[in-house]
Amino acid sequence: MTTSQPGVSDPPVSSAVARLRLGERTWAGLSLRDRIDLLDALSASTWQHAEEWVDIACGIKGLAADSPLVGEEWISGPYAMLSGIGALSQSLTALLEDRSPLDGFVLSSAPGDRTAIQVLPHTVFDRLLLHGFSAEVWSQPGVSAGELRDSAGLAQRRPAETGGVGVVLGAGNVLSIAPLDTLYELFAHNRVVLLKLNPLTDPMLPVFEQIFARFIQPGLVEIVTGGVDVGQAAVNHPDIGHVHITGSVRSHDAIVFGPGADGAARRERAEPLLTKPISSELGGVxxxxxxxxxxxxxxxxxxxxxxxxxxxxxxxxxxxxxxxxxxxxxxxxxxxxxxxxxxxxxxxxxxxxxxxxxxxxxxxxxxxxxxxxxxxxxxxxxxxxxxxxxxxxxxxxxxxxxxxxxxxxxxxxxxxxxxxxxxxxxxxxxxxxxxxxxxxxxxxxxxxxxxxxxxxxxxxxxxxxxxxxxxxxxxxxxxxxPIHDAQSGIGVVHxxxxxxxxxxxxxxxxxxxxxxxxxxxxxTLAPRPPWFVTNRTAARTGRRLAEFAAAPSWGKLPAIFLSALRG
CATH class of the missing domain: 3.40.309.10 (Aldehyde Dehydrogenase; Chain A, domain 2)
Incomplete structure (x- = not known):
């Protein structure tokens, strides 16, 4: 970890990027089995520090320890992170076994010559825990089921072909966004990652360092804190090849085109100052x-x-x-x-x-x-x-x-x-x-x-x-x-x-x-969802869901169901 110091240029960023350039070689040499082992360690450390994660999140957001609203932090924090790690590990396991990550999924047709992939429910636990809920990913028009199967796995189909060093400018609102974006850069694009935390979430630094310890030690992830100057140094560093941002479209445009009237004029002309590839998630109405x-x-x-x-x-x-x-x-x-x-x-x-x-x-x-x-x-x-x-x-x-x-x-x-x-x-x-x-x-x-x-x-x-x-x-x-009219962003994550x-x-x-x-x-057997702001047992249910995501087992289901029904 490195932190900016007043009056100093950008040594935190430069030293972090230097370590990541070396770490990229390590990442290229890691097999799929090695990467699955890293994900397993990440899952264990996330659950080990989940309570601390939620306590710090509640401190940032001013939530009382006994408030049912603490459930929001369990569900959108450790639960989301642990679920993502587990699903990603299963995709890498499929590739390791020379299967497509799409094997075992139900595919069907969707309107407009699209293909739909049922991603929820996928497991028997999904069917029980989220009974009555379903989700499909729709392809772009004209994309066949065969094309989806053949391309599933993205960069992990060729793990030795790394994608350089990317920077993730972390969000300040939902505390799983920054670590999940980091994982997506690593595994979808094979990029090692400089994660710049939003100053609002700086108190999370010790937790994220401990969670990502197995990634930080070999130089696969670096985490920096600081203000706008550190973010600018990271984005403009010559060895950073890609930028990912979660925030507002105003923040996106200031980074890409520059601030103020000059930046607005460049945006109108579609003449970005930042010419590196950028992906983003920017919200909207x-x-x-x-x-x-x-x-x-x-x-x-x-x-x-x-x-x-x-x-x-x-x-x-x-x-x-x-x-x-x-x-x-x-x-x-x-x-x-x-x-x-x-x-x-x-x-x-x-x-x-x-x-x-x-x-x-x-x-x-x-x-x-x-x-x-x-x-x-x-x-x-x-x-x-x-x-x-x-x-x-x-x-x-x-x-x-x-x-x-x-x-x-x-x-x-x-x-x-x-x-x-x-x-x-x-x-x-x-x-x-x-x-x-x-x-x-x-x-x-x-x-x-x-x-x-x-x-x-x-x-x-x-x-x-x-x-x-x-x-x-x-x-x-x-x-x-397009980059000059990004609306809610460019690209996907998760x-x-x-x-x-x-x-x-x-x-x-x-x-x-x-x-x-x-x-x-x-x-449907789904009671009032635990993310409802009116749910009385959201904190207890959220914690139990996170514990389940860390290590799914049949024995944990009754306590989850009982808490959820009382909500």
């Missing part, structure tokens, strides 16, 4: 489309909690937090749903606004909307204009907006998809909430309309963050953004099956929780 139907009072209340979770999980400091709820102006139950949404929004637990600039962004939302409704420490916007600023400005905090478009059924859904594609900034994640009866009425036309929705992850009766937590799914923006030619992940979940789901004809 994510929608939740609520398809009109005939809902019970309990359905209205539950889905209002669902939408509020999509906004207020981590206090809205998620790149995939829902910002604009799209409802039908013709829905007979529109006012009932909005009333339920206001109740759920007001009753959600209060949070410390730990992320820098949060108060200013919230104040700007209020200033931009004279009719803004203040609910405790959060803001609800229902007085939106045509081409409202809420459609293009990512507030990245506890601000939720409601937009209305006309129509019922397929007409509404088509209009809502067009609205999301054309008026909202970003293409990271979009959610659709639809009653099972309405889904049946829409038939195959539903999938055709969803195929038109240009987002990297689409959640249907499930928050798109389930895609983030699904290690075998892809995570990133819809493909095709993708533990190491798939090529992917376009999106589509997640499905149950409309109702167990036991009401079974009573109303949905065959």
């Amino acid at each position: 994510c929608p939740t489309i609520v398809v009109p139907g005939r809902w019970s009072a309990r359905d209205l209340a539950y889905q209002a909690e669902h939408v509020v979770t999509q906004k207020l999980h981590n206090n809205g400091y998620n790149c995939v937090a829902s910002q604009v709820v799209v409802i039908s102006s013709d829905w007979a139950q529109k006012d009932e749903f909005l009333a339920a949404l206001r109740v759920a929004f007001a009753n959600a637990p209060s949070r410390m606004p730990y992320y820098p600039g949060s108060e200013d962004r919230r104040a700007k939302a209020v200033a931009d909307h004279p009719g803004a409704e203040r609910r405790a420490d959060r803001v609800l916007l229902t007085d939106l204009a045509d081409k409202d600023v809420a459609f293009t400005e990512e507030y990245f905090g506890p601000v939720l907006a409601v937009a209305q478009v006309p129509g019922q059924g397929a007409r509404f859904l088509t209009a809502a998809v067009e609205f999301a594609n054309e008026q909202l900034t970003g293409t990271l994640g979009a959610n659709i909430v639809v009653h099972p009866r309405t889904l049946r009425q829409l038939g195959s036309g539903f999938d055709e309309i969803v195929a038109d929705l240009r987002y990297g992850t689409i959640g249907i009766n499930a928050w798109t963050a389930v895609g983030y937590l699904t290690a075998r799914a892809t995570w990133g923006a819809f493909p095709g953004h 993708n533990a099956v190491l798939l090529d030619h992917t376009e999106r992940t589509v997640v499905h979940g149950p409309f109702r929780p167990f036991p009401r789901s079974v009573v109303r004809g949905e065959f």
Whole structure:
């Protein structure tokens, strides 16, 4: 580890990169078996330090030790990391045994000449722990199942052919992002990694050093801390061949084109200062489309909690937090749903606004909307204009907006998809909430309309963050953004099956929780999910899920089920 010192140029970066250049040779010489052993050690050390990880995360975010919200840190932290390590290890094991990492997966056709790979459920444990949830990765149009099988494994198909030294500029909001991005650079692209932590997460440095000790010692990973000067030195170092960033599009553009008016002018001319390859995950204004139907009072209340979770999980400091709820102006139950949404929004637990600039962004939302409704420490916007600023400005905090478009059924859904594609900034994640009866009425036309929705992850009766937590799914923006209009970013991460030619992940979940789901004809045993902000046992369930991901076993399932049902 190296840390910047005031008045010193960039010796932390230079010395770290020098070690990584030597480490690249070591990485090239490691067999698949060696790499699997490294992943096994990483899993063990992650679980060994998981409690410390969560304690530090709660300190950063101001969460009380006895708060159910601690579950967010267990699930989006150690659980996500451990799941990713385990799935990646299985892909390398397949390659070691001269199999495709796609062997054993169910492949089918998807609309628009795409191939779908079912990545959830994949194991019997998936079927039990996430009963009622599923996820598919869709290929780009025209890519066959055979092409996907032949290319799965990416750089690990030729492990001796390394990809140089890359820098990962870590995120400051979700603490598994930086280590998972580091793993993706190592294994998908065969690059050794300089990880620059976001200053907000600097307290995590001792934990990450211990977790990655087996990677740091031979020079496969280096971790540095510091301010903007260290990040600039890393990005511009001549021996850094690739840059990966998680953050805002403003941060991306400042790095690629330079800050201020000069940088904006270069962006308009598509003349980047940074000419190295860059990948990114940049967030955006994510929608939740609520398809009109005939809902019970309990359905209205539950889905209002669902939408509020999509906004207020981590206090809205998620790149995939829902910002604009799209409802039908013709829905007979529109006012009932909005009333339920206001109740759920007001009753959600209060949070410390730990992320820098949060108060200013919230104040700007209020200033931009004279009719803004203040609910405790959060803001609800229902007085939106045509081409409202809420459609293009990512507030990245506890601000939720409601937009209305006309129509019922397929007409509404088509209009809502067009609205999301054309008026909202970003293409990271979009959610659709639809009653099972309405889904049946829409038939195959539903999938055709969803195929038109240009987002990297689409959640249907499930928050798109389930895609983030699904290690075998892809995570990133819809493909095709140029460097001067990056929207929600370029490229994907996670993708533990190491798939090529992917376009999106589509997640499905149950409309109702167990036991009401079974009573109303949905065959799903999933209770209220532990990531809901209203879940009373989220902390206990989250810890047990992480423990299970570290070492899956049948004996751990009963305690998880019991805790989840009590939530």
